[in-house]
Amino acid sequence: MKIKNICCIGAGYVGGPTMAVIALKCKDILVNVVDINLERINAWNNKDLTMLPIYEPGLDQIIKKCRNKNLFFSNDLNTGIKNADMIFISVNTPTKSQGIGAGEASDLRWIELSARQIAENSTGHTIVVEKSTLPVRTAETIKNILESQNKTGKNKGETTFSVLSNPEFLAEGTAINNLINPDRVLIGGDDDVAIDKLGSIYERWINPKKIIKTNLWSSELSKLTANAFLAQRVSSINSISAICESSGANIKEVTKAIGMDSRIGANFLQSGPGFGGSCFKKDILNIIYLCNFYGLNEVADYWSSVLKINRWQQKRISKTIIEKLFNTIAGKKISILGFAYKANTNDTRESPAISIAKDLLNEDALLAIYDPKVSAKQITKDLDSKQLNEKQIFNKNSGWYLSKSINETFNGADAIIILTDWEEFKKLNLKEISNLMRKPAWIFDTRNLIDLEKEDLYGINIWSLGNT
């Protein structure tokens, strides 16, 4: 039987774009994306495409083409599940904040809830696909819940399930391109018929040679490993950026020299304020938990050091800023360029900007934040403090506010900190900026966006990561 109806539980950064691309490429399949968060569903259904809940280049055009044709967003989980031949689970799997494994293990409550909802509402045979990133052997838990319901639940003996792992490798900001032209698609499972059915969906637009089939546990572990390796590269190059600053080497030159070695490769070698995003830290913590569980303590320590360098990189940036500004930033206006953890997304989860801004606020600075896509509501949540009103800003009270324009942030500022690699920060007019800032003025460029060889700094001091 061909797959005609897909349901995706979870309308987030993975569920939304992934299902939009499946709907775009498979016009004959009805795709229902369901979520318990009504506000998010309403935003997905908003006629104004600038109000979609996530910003991802190219996504709005796909939504425009497919929404309410073969792509639907709803909070009616039961109906979505009941009608589906194939159900993707794309719910969040954050690190546990309390209880056994707190700070390391994934919190699987939303996965379990989804499995129970599927068990209660599905009919006939259903292929259940793990799209969320999960600890190794989670598929066993999902199978267990589904099978128990079949023995005792309301549809007793009438429902059957196949569970597959199909981790997602998209990166935010490039998600649509990653989904349309993936390096590979990974499907783990032991039911060949189900694997072929899922594979045949991807084969509509992806070369079958790129579709890899493995057992369930290899698939789950491969996803964690890919993220751990990527994060490790970022920590490695960030550790070298500190050596550059101390030794007189230049990080851009070192990166170019090592990146040209085909065994190392040039990608993912950009030093910066540390990796953010909802995945790297969480997935490494997951590996650490797994290692400790299996008694592999040395392996756990190895991966812990990747996280340690990431924290240290953020702390040393805050410390450098305070030191360069005469060890006091109380009442000083500091322009923060970028709050998202990377360019082309409105996502701020684990953004280095959060910890750096908090460090500066602890020293009583006045932060003028500018980000083209992040809302004041999100920053309020992240910094756990309300933005200042106009009178407080005028009086240079300590706190933060979201600037409406980038130029406003420079007005009277003592320092600019470039934290996100947004395209528009690569074209700053330093002459104009120098006229607006209070002297001595500083730029802290944590992304190496300003070309020190070519740019005239018009009297502004610069600290560029990985340079003396």
Ligand code: NAD
């Ligand atoms: P997200 O927080 O943006 O979205 C998850 C959604 O699931 C939320 O809207 C939430 O309301 C919904 N949800 C939770 N429980 C539910 C339930 N029982 N029923 C219906 N809806 C429910 O998360 P995300 O960034 O999309 O990540 C989802 C998963 O994909 C995670 O496991 C993550 O590790 C993985 N992943 C994320 C990325 C990424 O770039 N964000 C990339 C690859 C993999």
Ligand code: UDX
């Ligand atoms: C990551 C993985 O790349 C993706 O495959 C997985 O599915 C989800 O997690 P994402 O977190 O969205 O994707 O973005 P990514 O491009 O990997 O960047 C993660 C962080 O590392 C960002 O904060 C980014 O600024 C930083 N980074 C990345 C660097 O500092 N230097 C680099 O060279 C690359």
